[in-house]
Amino acid sequence: MITFPTAPDVRTTPEGLLWEPSARWVRGRKGNIPVVDSRHPVLVWEPRVPVPLYAFPREEVREDLLRPAKHPLTGTHTGSRIFYDLEVDGELLENAAWTFPADDLAGHIAFEWFRRVGRGLDHWYEEEEEIFIHPRDPHKRVDAIPSRRHVRVEIDGTVVADTHHPVLLFETGLPTRYYMPREDVRMELFEPTRHSTGCPYKGTAAYWSWRGEAGVPDTPPNIVWSYPEPLPAVGAVKDLLAFYNEAVDITVDGDRLERPVTPFTRTLPERSPG
Incomplete structure (x- = not known):
């Protein structure tokens, strides 16, 4: 009997977000400082945005480096509830991270990628391979x-x-x-x-x-x-x-x-x- 892999567990939130768990080990750094080390990331697709991003459980994020944003970017990232500034070695990176309003993603934090928007974490890895600009879409070939x-x-x-x-x-x-x-x-x-x-x-x-x-x-x-x-x-x-x-x-x-x-x-x- 031939068996096939189960379909990806893609879910939809009332806000129009699509998301699914990822099995990849994902790490993010600012310079040489580890900020994210996650074995339980989720991929998130925002409405009208063609590429995904990652969000991470709070316990896999260096929350001690996050500060409530002084000037939150309201109206961005599909109604995000909370924005954070990131402080690393005395440098403050404004609006480097945020949370989504979706109940499904409560307890997760997403980060900007420096090489995509000019702010945020500048080194990202899936397993032992460095990746750039944005996460690779598992549904894209x-x-x-x-x-x-x-x-x-x-x-x-x-x-x-x-x-x-x-x-x-x-x-x-x-x-x-x-x-x-x-x-x-x-x-x-x-x-x-x-x-x-x-x-x-x-x-x-x-x-x-x-x-x-x-x-x-x-x-x-x-x-x-x-x-x-x-x-x-x-x-x-x-x-x-x-x-x-x-x-x-x-x-x-x-x-x-x-x-x-x-x-x-x-x-x-x-x-x-x-």
Whole structure:
């Protein structure tokens, strides 16, 4: 008889939060100071927020480092009841932690992640692996698969990349990204920038902006990115280059793809896809 794993224990609160227990050992630090050490974390999804966060039982949090917030951020984090400032080595980090109003999550405290919002704890670990930006979603999958598809990229009619050796990256909730060998990209049309982003699934990306021969004013900055040291799960994209589907024209095996609408579309002039 074949048996299957039971469905994840996802629960809904009256406030619209989704949450489920996690079996991962999660630790958080501010610098070298341990603040969270939890073997019983829960993952929480807030309404209209595409990525989860962790909340932890109070007994697995250094509550001695928390102070009632002097200037609580009302209206954030789905009606949070209480905000805390975090004091570490004489440094006060405002609104670094909070509690949710849901009865299901009573007795739990959540923390901001510095590399996501610019405040909060700056080092996080699941088991012995450091993670960045936000927790990895157990319901999300990321696959990097080598391919022989013919992929061509154009910007304002100029062919900037053409390859028969892409790696296709399939990520739940996002359009397929086409990573191409550097020799198949006209690198003379781009210039490196100081911009970088972190991804809990892929690693830290470096970026290039379009400069072209005459320039295209409507092309956003940081339109090309690469992972020089990707995480092992997507090692196939190492040093390959991908383009912002939302802002370029991509043709795959002779078919022109429609430009997708994603959470990044509305911020195209301001930021990159991460």
